[in-house]
Amino acid sequence: MENRAVIRTELAIIGSGMAGMAAALFAANRKIPAVVAGGAGGFEYASGLLDLWGLTRPDQGYCKNPWQGIGQIAKIWPSHPFSKIPEPNITQAFEELIAGLKNHGLDYTGLPRENSRIITAFGTAKPTYRLPVTMEHNATALKEKPATLLLDFNGLREFRAKFVQQVLASAWPQIRVAAIDFPQMSQRSELFTPLMAQAMETEQVQDKFAAAVKPLLKDELFLGLPAILGIHRSQDILNRLQKLLEVKIFEIPTSPVSVPGIRLKETFKRALTGTCVTLLPNQRIISAASNLREFCLDTNSQPGIGTTRIQAKNCLLATGRFLSNGLISGPKGIQESVFNLRVDQPETREHWHGENYFDPKGHAVNLAGLPTDENLRPTDKNNSPAHENLYAAGSILAGQDWMRNRSGTGLSIATAFYAIKQMGLSQK
Numbered sequence: 365m366e367n368r369a370v371i372r373t374e375l376a377i378i379g380s381g382m383a384g385m386a387a388a389l390f391a392a393n394r395k396i397p398a399v400v401a402g403g404a405g406g407f408e409y410a411s412g413l414l415d416l417w418g419l420t421r422p423d424q425g426y427c428k429n430p431w432q433g434i435g436q437i438a439k440i441w442p443s444h445p446f447s448k449i450p451e452p453n454i455t456q457a458f459e460e461l462i463a464g465l466k467n468h469g470l471d472y473t474g475l476p477r478e479n480s481r482i483i484t485a486f487g488t489a490k491p492t493y494r495l496p497v498t499m500e501h502n503a504t505a506l507k508e509k510p511a512t513l514l515l516d517f518n519g520l521r522e523f524r525a526k527f528v529q530q531v532l533a534s535a536w537p538q539i540r541v542a543a544i545d546f547p548q549m550s551q552r553s554e555l556f557t558p559l560m561a562q563a564m565e566t567e568q569v570q571d572k573f574a575a576a577v578k579p580l581l582k583d584e585l586f587l588g589l590p591a592i593l594g595i596h597r598s599q600d601i602l603n604r605l606q607k608l609l610e611v612k613i614f615e616i617p618t619s620p621v622s623v624p625g626i627r628l629k630e631t632f633k634r635a636l637t638g639t640c641v642t643l644l645p646n647q648r649i650i651s652a653a654s655n656l657r658e659f660c661l662d663t664n665s666q667p668g669i670g671t672t673r674i675q676a677k678n679c680l681l682a683t684g685r686f687l688s689n690g691l692i693s694g695p696k697g698i699q700e701s702v703f704n705l706r707v708d709q710p711e712t713r714e715h716w717h718g719e720n721y722f723d724p725k726g727h728a729v730n731l732a733g734l735p736t737d738e739n740l741r742p743t744d745k746n747n748s749p750a751h752e753n754l755y756a757a758g759s760i761l762a763g764q765d766w767m768r769n770r771s772g773t774g775l776s777i778a779t780a781f782y783a784i785k786q787m788g789l790s791q792k
Contacts, residue, residue, distance in 0.1 A: 370673045371642065373399045374789060376661055378649055378702060379682030379690070381405040383758025383776035385632040387680050389464050390784040392639035399674050401644040401663050403688055405629065411617040412591070412624020414458070414472060414777070416493035418479060418770025422724050426491040430479055443763030445775060448738050449782045454774070457781030462494060470631040471497045471599055481506055483588070485523050485618045487531025491770060496624055498591070498598050501614035505586045509536045512586040515577065516543035520555040522618050523590040542580040547572035560592040561623045564601055574608040581611060591615040591623045595630060644672060652702050654751055678753040678787055681742070682780065683760055690760045691733065698732050700760070705742045705750055708735045708762035726768050733762035739786040740779060755783040
C-alpha cells in the first residue's frame with residue numbers, strides 16, 4: 365500500500381519560482397500557515413535583478429522612471445495585472461521583500477524611484493529597479509565610463525570579457541581586458557560559475573585570486589568580472605576583495621546557470637526556515653480537486669516516501685507559463701495545467717504570432733494567461749471567480765508581456781503580495 369503523508373494548512377502555494385517564493389515570504393511575515401509545492405522554480409535562469417518596469421515601447425527606449433511606465437498601463441493594456449494593484453501596494457511589496465532578503469544576508473540597492481542600467485554579459489545595458497549590492501558599481505561604471513579592467517577566466521565559456529569590450533568600445537574606450545586561471549581549477553578544461561562561486565567562499569581562494577589579479581591592474585578604478593563572488597556571503601567577499609585589490613569591483617550577470625539566481629533561491633530558503641511555511645522542494649502537483657471548503661492537492665511520489673496530500677482552505681497558483689508547464693500549448697490551444705482554468709488566448713493558433721517577428725506591437729500569444737477579477741482570482745466563462753479562495757500570481761496572469769516590458773520580477777512580487785493581501789488571512 366502506498367504511503368501518503370497528509371498536510372493540512374491554511375494556504376497552498378503552487379509554484380516555487382519568484383512569485384511562489386515571494387508569496388511564501390509574505391505569508392510567513394503574516395504568520396499564515398502555508399505549504400509551497402511545485403517544480404524546482406526558475407531561479408537558475410534568473411539574473412538576480414529585481415526588475416519593475418523597463419520598457420513600454422521599443423521606439424521610446426528604456427524607462428528611466430518605471431512608475432511613469434506603470435502609469436501608462438491602463439491606457440495601453442487595460443487588463444494588465446498592474447492596473448488592478450494600487451501603486452502603494454507595489455511599493456510596499458518591493459520594500460517588504462527587499463527587507464526580508466536583507467535580513468538573511470542578501471542586500472539590494474538602487475535609485476529611489478528610478479531604474480539603474482547595468483552591463484550584461486552581451487555588452488548591452490539592461491534597466492533594472494533593484495540590483496544586488498555586488499552589482500552596484502556595475503551601474504556606476506556604466507554611467508561614468510572610467511578606466512576599467514574586465515576579467516576573463518581561462519576555461520569559462522559563459523562569459524567573454526573581450527566580447528563585452530568590443531560591444532562597448534565606441535562609447536567606453538577605457539576598458540581593458542585580461543585573463544587568469546581560476547585558483548585551484550587550472551587543470552579543468554571547462555569552468556562553471558556555480559563551482560567558482562562555491563570555491564570563492566574560502567579566504568584561501570580569495571587570497572589567491574587577489575594575488576593573480578593585482579599585477580594586472582594599472583590605473584583602473586574598477587574591476588568587472590562574471591558573477592562568482594560566492595553563494596552565501598557575496599557582500600562580505602566583495603568587501604574583502606576590494607580591500608585587498610584597492611579597486612571597486614562589480615559583478616556582471618551571466619547566462620544560466622546563474623549564480624545571482626541561486627543566491628536569491630538560497631536566501632528565500634533561509635528566510636523561510638523555522639517559519640509557519642513548509643517547503644516541499646521539487647514536488648509537482650499531479651492531481652488537484654476542490655469543493656466549497658478546501659483544496660485537495662496530491663504531489664508526485666518520491667522513492668521510499670510516497671505521495672504527499674495537501675489539504676488547504678486557500679490556494680495561490682503561481683506556476684508560471686510554458687517553460688514551467690503552468691500553461692500547456694497544443695493543437696487545440698492553450699490549457700492551464702493544474703485546475704484546467706479558463707485561459708485568455710487568441711481564437712486560433714494562426715493568430716498567436718504576427719508576420720513580423722520584431723513587430724513593435726508584440727505577439728498576441730505573449731498576452732495569453734489567466735484572466736482574473738480585481739482580487740486576482742481566476743475567472744470562469746461568466747467572469748465570475750472560479751473558486752472563492754483560489755488566487756493567481758506571476759507570469760501565468762493574462763494581459764501582460766513581462767519579457768517585452770522587462771517586468772517579470774516586479775510582476776511576480778507585486779501580484780504575490782496583492783494576492784496574499786486580498787486573502788485577508790493575516791494572523792499578526
